[in-house]
Amino acid sequence: MKLTIGSLLLLLGLSSCLFAAPRDIQTDVCIYTATPSGILAAIAAKRAGQKVVIVEPGRWVGGMLGAGLKPMQDCPNYAATGGMTHKLLKSLGQPAAGPPLPTGKLSPLQIRDDFLALLEKHGVPVIYEHRISSCQKSGAKIETAIFDLAPFDALGVPIAEPTVRNHLQVRAKVFIDASYEGDLLAAAGCDYRVGREATTEFDEAAAGVRPVVQKTPIDPYRVAGDPSSGLLPLVEKDHGLPIGAADNHTQAYNYRYYTTADPDHRVTITPPTNYQVEDFELVGRYVAYLAATEKDPKRLRARLVGIWPGWMNSQEWNYQRASLISMAPLGISQDYAAGDYAAKARVWKAHQDYLRGLYTFMKSDARVPQSYREEISQLGLDDRFHPETAGWPHQLYIRVARRLQGRYVITAHDVYNRTQVDDPIGLAQYGIDTYPSRRIEVQDAERTWVANEGNMFVGGSRGPTNVPYAIPYRAITPQPEQCTNLLVSVCFSASHLGYASARMEPVFMIAGESAGIAAAHAIQEQQPVQQIDKQAYAAALHAAGQKLNWDPSVDPSSAGGAAKKLDFALLLEECDQDADDLVCAAEWNIGKPSFDWLFSFIDADNSGKIEEQEYASFQDYKAQHPRWRETIAPAK
DSSP states (O other), X not given: OOOOHHHHHHHHHHHHHHHTSOSXXXXXXXXXXXXXXXXXXXXXXXXXXXXXXXXXXXXXXXXXXXXXXXXXXXXXXXXXXXXXXXXXXXXXXXXXXXXXXXXXXXXXXXXXXXXXXXXXXXXXXXXXXEEEEEEEEXXXXXXXXXXXXXXXXXXXXXXXXXXXXXXXXXXXXXXXXXXXXXXXXXXXXXXXEOSBOOHHHHTOTTOSSOOEEEEEOOOOEEETTEEEEEEOTTOBOOOOOXXXXXXXXXXXXXXXXXXXXXXXXXXXXXXXTTOOGGGGHHHHHHHHHHHHHOOOHXXXXXXXXXXXXXXXXXXXXXXXXXSSSOSSOSSOHHHHHTXXXXXHHHHHHHHHHHHHHHHHHHTTOTTSOHHHHHHHHTOEEETTTOGGGTTOOSSOBOOOOOEEXXXXXXXXXXXXXXXXXXXXXXXXOOOXXXXXXXXEEEEOSSOEEEEEESOEEETOTTOSSSOOEEEEGGGGXXXXXXXXXXXXXXXXXXXXXXXXXHOOHHHHHHHHHHHHHHHHHHHHHTOXXXXXXXXXXXHHHHHTTOOOOOOTTTSOTTTTSOOOOOSXXXXXXXXXXXXXXXXXXXXXXXXXXXXXXGHHHHOTTOXXXXXXXXXXXXXXXXXXXXXXXXXXXXXX
């Protein structure tokens, strides 16, 4: 599935022709954004006999899979995928012949080319550099979507003001919002959520404001020891809301970027135009703290790597959540989530400028060990993966923005398999995965600290039950009184915690294909998307090969790889929310919700915390007592 030069020119010619076409376009299905979800939605609708068009704000296709994230990285259970997604997850970026490449060798550039080839194969046109401006509706039906011409800048960042307003109008029978931001659903007048719900709204134990993590004894004030001097940049005052309260914050975004020391491909990372060394004083104090407390040179270097470049995921850099400070700013994602385009441009650029400034500081500040300064001075961005934007990925990793308030809200109860769904469109499986939302000043009776808040990974990658759960059709459809011809395949209806698990690219792809099939049914049946024939739709999903149900008695519980060893490290991954390398009863009950009765047995010294030796002793006990559960569990 590789593009030849001729086919690439044909596709580019088609795109250019569309770009130069008259302002008015009429089609059956209009998909907003060429994310993997949007691309699969378009192909599914086209296969069903509909005329389709994709409108994409940038100049590239593939969303995060074309920007550094690998197709199988967030797929812990390959057997739970279906439809086109099942094949694509293991074929995107792979050579047409010869042995398959390991995940770390996959190139986002090749993945983009593969998506382009798919679009060409199915005759799906893409109109680039246009973003949604408004919708014209007749009652609850979108008649026309209006788009502004707004090309991204030379480094792949969206611009604040469009080049031409109302440059394109698309009339369609059904619209699909496959964007990471939910801008089309907002323009269509649909209600949505942002931020974090309180624990009480959906009875979710881990919802809302969380306990702080990475609590570090460094001074947060501009003049050390003087609170009246104000807080340093990169740390904010706590808003004072209690644990479990709702707020508008959301988890960190970041680039998934590549670096190299190879001079043939290295692009110099220059300071941002507004760089001021004092903006990174908190980083300097954190580095000094690490240097004073970490005596092992190898461990110290690993801690410095966590600050910049970050965490090496699969040959691309990601956020190092174990570090107080890492390669992306905190406390600004909420400005992007439901912000206007000027706010989005500002936040996106702030991530790029922060990364550039952090690199400049780390390679030049005397508090950073000289050996590490010299090491990273040899690094730059790698131009082999994003040559059109000087090595910068064209997509910021928007982990969550708006979430539709649809006819069903996916919550933590779905993730824990506590619900029954009669309208599945696909399956999801992942832990409740949130990166930190804030970095705050923390005071107690002893001293002042700096800590992060919002970081948790409940259940690890396989999720708290290691069993997939269903994504309902109702979750991708708006309330009927708000819009009758819109489907939402990425910013679907979910709570903060539900979305934190379901927000993975394989799920978006599955939902996209199912949305495209639903769009075709709504057109063929001449019905609102909320009223399509459920049986006929389910049959079409089955015919497309979608995996809609999971039977633990038949389906393998650990498909896609060997089950992880039940050791203390896995327990911490599943339960340790405050990163103290211990598990308290509250953390246990969130990570092991069906085993609340077991905590006191493992906690042999009654300290209220499970330690590594206690957990190891419990594993030994299980090995020696195969019927341990019958002995320990309370009678029902």
